[in-house]
Amino acid sequence: MNICLFTENEIECPQPFLPFDDRRAQHILKVLHKNKGDSFTAGVIDGASGTAVITEIDEAEQRLYFEYTANGDGKPLNPLKMLVGFVRPIQLRRLLRDVAALGVSELYLTGTELGEKSYMQSDLAQPDKVRELLLEGTIQAGSTHVPKVFIHKTLQETLSHIAALEGPQAQRLICLDNINPACSLGQVDFSGAAGVVAAIGSERGWTDRERALLEQAGFMRCGMGERIMRTETAVTVAGAIILNGMGRLN
Numbered sequence: 001m002n003i004c005l006f007t008e009n010e011i012e013c014p015q016p017f018l019p020f021d022d023r024r025a026q027h028i029l030k031v032l033h034k035n036k037g038d039s040f041t042a043g044v045i046d047g048a049s050g051t052a053v054i055t056e057i058d059e060a061e062q063r064l065y066f067e068y069t070a071n072g073d074g075k076p077l078n079p080l081k082m083l084v085g086f087v088r089p090i091q092l093r094r095l096l097r098d099v100a101a102l103g104v105s106e107l108y109l110t111g112t113e114l115g116e117k118s119y120m121q122s123d124l125a126q127p128d129k130v131r132e133l134l135l136e137g138t139i140q141a142g143s144t145h146v147p148k149v150f151i152h153k154t155l156q157e158t159l160s161h162i163a164a165l166e167g168p169q170a171q172r173l174i175c176l177d178n179i180n181p182a183c184s185l186g187q188v189d190f191s192g193a194a195g196v197v198a199a200i201g202s203e204r205g206w207t208d209r210e211r212a213l214l215e216q217a218g219f220m221r222c223g224m225g226e227r228i229m230r231t232e233t234a235v236t237v238a239g240a241i242i243l244n245g246m247g248r249l250n
Contacts, residue, residue: 001027002142003049004042005135011044011068016052020062028064029057042068043144045135049074074144077105078248079195080239083158085112085202087231089122093133095232100137100147102239103248107149110158113210115202125151155210159217162197173219175199176238177206181223185238188222190245198242200234 004024010016018025028034036054043049048070056065082104087095092109099107111120123129130149138146152158172193176185190196199219206214211221224237243249 001031001139002041003139003144004028004040004052005045005139005144006042006068008044008047015065016068017063017065020064025064028054041142042066043072043074044070046145047074048072049142049144075103075141077143077145077147078103078243078246079193080104080242080246080248081106081108081162081195081197082235082239083108083110083155083162083197083199084235085110085155085200085206085231086115086119086125087202088116088119089124091230091232092119092122092124095235096130096133096149097137097140098232098236099239100134100143101141102236102243103141103143103145104147104239107147108152108158108162109149110152110155112155112202112204113207114204120151120153156213159213163217172196173199173217174238174242175206175211175214175219175221176224176234177201177211177221178223178226178228179205179211179221181221183220183222185222185224185241186245188220188245190242191247193246196242196246198238200231200238203231 028040032040034040034054036057039051039053042052049072050068050070052066052068054064054066082099084107086109111117134146150161152161172190174196199214
């Protein structure tokens with residue numbers, strides 16, 4: 001736990017505290033071995049980051065009291081949006097954590113023509129669980145800002161949603177595909193882009209119909225070499241390449 005995140009309600013109460021049975025308190029006391037007067041990195045979800053100082057460890061009340069001071073921006077999200085075909089639940093768990101750790105601003109999970117439809121019905125695809133996994137990735141990154149996630153049944157539905165949300169800014173639209181790519185992802189110049197939208201298919205990739213939809217929407221087909229990666233691996237690798245090209249990893 002590289003940052004302890006709180007809701008605004010938790011921070012704004014007269015005497016902020018954590019009950020001992022809260023996993024954040026357990027981490028602070030049992031893993032970090034903090035005592036009264038010690039500080040730890042904290043922040044408000046989707047708000048500022050800062051420092052919390054332990055003011056009291058009340059054994060009778062089973063509470064850890066603290067004072068919080070905001071002093072940072074919480075590492076804002078990057079102007080990178082990712083459109084990803086649904087994957088198996090175990091892969092989705094890793095994907096959500098890694099996307100949040102990378103600082104992707106928006107994730108669009110979509111059903112695809114070659115993807116397994118049952119994946120969209122898994123417990124891990126439910127909003128509460130998705131939010132929990134995104135928070136884990138955000139905490140790993142030491143950030144306070146959590147990516148937004150949108151779930152759609154088809155690629156066409158997803159593309160329509162993205163088109164409706166996009167403003168006049170210059171967005172680079174990238175589609176990862178090892179079938180006749182126009183160029184390597186590493187060759188694309190992202191330095192002048194106001195933002196990037198990267199589309200990555202599910203395990204079996206895109207159909208010709210989906211490729212046509214992406215091309216009609218303005219996506220450029222790019223490759224990442226001859227080796228076939230799992231979707232969640234491709235998401236992490238592509239995200240790192242794009243963010244580096246945008247100068248976001250300096």
